[in-house]
Amino acid sequence: MSHSESIRRTRNCGELRAGHVGETVTLVGWARKRRDHGGLVFVDLWDRHGITQIVLNPEIDASAHELAHSVRAEFVLGVKGAVRARPEGTANAKMSTGDVEVYVDKAWILNTSKTPPFVIEADETPNESVRLKYRYLDMRRGPLLNNLILRGKITTAVRVYLETQGFTEVETPMLTRSTPEGARDFLVPSRLTPGAWFALPQSPQLFKQLLMVAGLDRYYQITKCFRDEDLRADRQPEFTQIDMEMSFIDEAMVREICEGMIARIFELAGKKIQTPFPIMTYADAMEKYGSDKPDIRFGLKISDVSGPVDKSEFKALKETLDSGGTVRAVAVTGGAAFSRKEIDDLIEEAKTHGAKGLAWIKVTAEGYQSSITKFFSKEILDEISAIAEAKVGDLLIFVADSKKVALDCLGRLRLSLARKLGMIDDSKFAFTWVAEFPLLDYDAEEKRYVAMHHPFTAPVAEDVPLFDTDPLKIRARAYDLALNGVEIGGGSIRIHDRSVQNRMFAALGMSDEEARGKFGFLLDALEFGAPPHGGIAFGLDRLMTIISGCESIRDVIAFPKTQKGFCPLTEAPAEVDQKQLRELGLKKDLR
């Protein structure tokens, strides 16, 4: 039969079971493994649903058997035949279709294939640049395709959930204005306005607020965002957000809606999670975990031991305290067993995180052991142990520095120690809301305040007077959702009051004129009856990475880029014709 004839499959390659025995089926798929016995030929036929063994027997159909000899890896086949139970003792328990096989009486080669650059069904994972160049073959290996299929199911479920919650999906422009704050923009030159540029959106932030002013009430969008910054294992230059904005809501309502959505997402992935999620303040997160996205799957919490240390004779640490610093400690579970080298490595690691050094004391059944115990009385050591909740067998580690450095350093050490000590349960999904972020941060380089979230984030009402006295103390009505130490979402209640907005711009050192020049359209809108509103955005790629148990965000994105922002498949970015540049009024000037 000619292969131009259309073949209609009656079953897929993953569904045949013992109950189908006797049925005549037509299957299509890719030839995986061929086991050619000269006479009998077995072929594993693959499609995204599974693998079914087909048997080509010369006694059944000579021409199909003949054709089987020319089949090679990844040929596209169509076969028709009877489902049969495998002979006694030849069933394959490792395959879901392993009880049956299809005895082929007609076979078609729908397409041939070159030998793939890597073996599709192999356990070995090829180098990532090879995988990216032949992304479609990498997908055909299976796991990646499954991640994408799950991702598709999840976005569909998110849409269904949000629609039932009264949300409407609205698309916002991809070609928009460059925003002054935040990440570096990707720019797109305008042909019709030579010399002017669009920017790709870092997020739909301003548009979704305008939709609230419009009275849409509840908006969402599953959309691409673009940030021209360096890549990481969890960062791509273009990524997808589940973006939401709601009118007439507060933090608790946002959390409730989001928790329902996240629970639905995890349910789809076959994982049960507990809601509501715990909430901690930013201040607590920083104090106890040294991070605004704490991993709470394990302990190793940070303690403030400045008090007892101040009563000791340890000059080096005391000097830090006298100059306004702090001493923070972590009791490393089982760390008393660390070798000298392991401790030295830990000290080196602390230094790479900005600490000047790392003091340590082993807590053993025989007492405290360290070269620095002589500076401390037993009472003080007991007091430190009590504060840090150290038990026998632990290693107490100390960082004396500014609060910022000490907490950051110990926060990073607790992560690497937990990994090293096997304290992280990979099957756990530990969510936590982090609330009450500071409204402002101080940019030492530019010598001015900058918005920690963005300039439209509302301050906590009772903190508003602090604009005049201590702006850094103002708490924002901002919240993040952290999962296993990864920030998967963040948002805030927005300012809808023009006078508060003015104080915010003033604090940022932005004149009315400047603000008007940059965000005039939003400020205008806020004056036409903007409802109280707020929102949040979730990083879909990061969420998918964790749900799928992947190491890298690239494993849940169909066509990702390398760390240099290059796509080995399309070889983008690439040069363009002179003509294209001329039309845009651009001239190349590389130095």
Place this chain on the structure above:
RNA sequence: GGGGUCGUAGUUCAGUUGGUUAGAACGCCGGCCUGUCACGCCGGAGGUCGCGAGUUCGAGUCUCGUCGGCCCCGCCA
């Protein structure tokens, strides 16, 4: 911009102190094979050791530079 690590056959990797003709497994090609499913057996092809300099009688191996993959810092919500 900086630090780390890797780059050897189509793929995954090994390659000793710098020393003869650079190996293995899988894959590929040819042959044989009727119950395999990591099929088996016989035979074969396949290498710019990322690239460029340097040191050396001699470099896959040492040095420097450079390009690329990955991880991290800076950057980035």
